[in-house]
Amino acid sequence: MAIPAMRATGVSPVTSPCFDPNRTDLAVGDITAIAKKGWECMWVRYAEAVIKTSWRCIMNEREILARTREMIAEHASGDPDRWWYANRFVFARLMLDERKTKTNVKQKLLDANMLCPGCGKRFETRRDIHLHRLDGDKAYSQANCVLMHPDCHRAAHAAHPEAVEVATGREPTLTKWSKRYDDMPFVYWWDIAPGLAEQLNDLEPAEFAKKDTKDRCVVPVEMLRTFLTPERQTTRGQGNWGVKVLKDRPDELAFEPGTGSREWRFLPVVWLEEAED
Ligand SMILES: [Zn+2]
Ligand SMILES: [Zn+2]
Numbered sequence: 001m002a003i004p005a006m007r008a009t010g011v012s013p014v015t016s017p018c019f020d021p022n023r024t025d026l027a028v029g030d031i032t033a034i035a036k037k038g039w040e041c042m043w044v045r046y047a048e049a050v051i052k053t054s055w056r057c058i059m060n061e062r063e064i065l066a067r068t069r070e071m072i073a074e075h076a077s078g079d080p081d082r083w084w085y086a087n088r089f090v091f092a093r094l095m096l097d098e099r100k101t102k103t104n105v106k107q108k109l110l111d112a113n114m115l116c117p118g119c120g121k122r123f124e125t126r127r128d129i130h131l132h133r134l135d136g137d138k139a140y141s142q143a144n145c146v147l148m149h150p151d152c153h154r155a156a157h158a159a160h161p162e163a164v165e166v167a168t169g170r171e172p173t174l175t176k177w178s179k180r181y182d183d184m185p186f187v188y189w190w191d192i193a194p195g196l197a198e199q200l201n202d203l204e205p206a207e208f209a210k211k212d213t214k215d216r217c218v219v220p221v222e223m224l225r226t227f228l229t230p231e232r233q234t235t236r237g238q239g240n241w242g243v244k245v246l247k248d249r250p251d252e253l254a255f256e257p258g259t260g261s262r263e264w265r266f267l268p269v270v271w272l273e274e275a276e277d
Helices: 052-058 061-076 080-111 150-159 161-168 194-199 221-225
Strands: 006-015 023-028 031-036 040-048 130-133 145-148 174-178 186-192 206-210 216-219 241-246 252-255 265-268
Touching: 023 040, 031 040, 061 080, 080 130, 080 145, 080 221, 080 265, 130 150, 145 150, 174 186, 186 194, 186 206, 216 221
Parallel strands: 174 206
Antiparallel strands: 006 040, 023 031, 130 145, 186 241, 206 216, 241 252, 252 265
């Protein structure tokens, strides 16, 4: 009988009416040299074996994602608020991990006074400097990265578009751009038309991007959908949804109340610099 996740941990002889020869050489799993008299039968105790090691090795990235989704769903057990919070918690922290790595690498390269390999010039400010990976299959590290001016970086990629494809392997992302608004209660504003919302599928994260700084935040489509409800549709266009960044809440996407609601809803986001591959 196969008990795949179990491991024998001990045996104890028990008196039995059936007779066999006495034995001293029995083995159950890792337990060897078990002695048993002919009239005894044997009980084997089992405990859960550690199978985590192999489980970790065989999962690929998609399976890790699927498992994470499953765990979040289990944790939420049908409560949309709990689901949203857990999903946001995990998502935002993974994004921050990546950003921390990039910030460290950038800092080290800046401290080493690296010049831009695109134009050979120095960096005048510490803002708006891109990290470019030399080998797109390798991670962000001091050895694998150079600093570039944004324009030099874009030019480098435009000259080798095929390299970007291979290097980044990015999934298609729906990107919405907003200019900066200076004399409004909001600073950025994206409209989502119903037609566009229909195009969203689970494989495509939506990205909200700022034209002036090129900063962007990624919102999983499942999460975005929870905000795109009929009562939040406005009277603009075919019933567009309004997504904004309000002046006093820079790190949140603000969803307009629409015609059937009075409350704004807010989604905390992490603004990242332009994809820096
Ligand atoms: Zn340059
Ligand atoms: Zn690059």
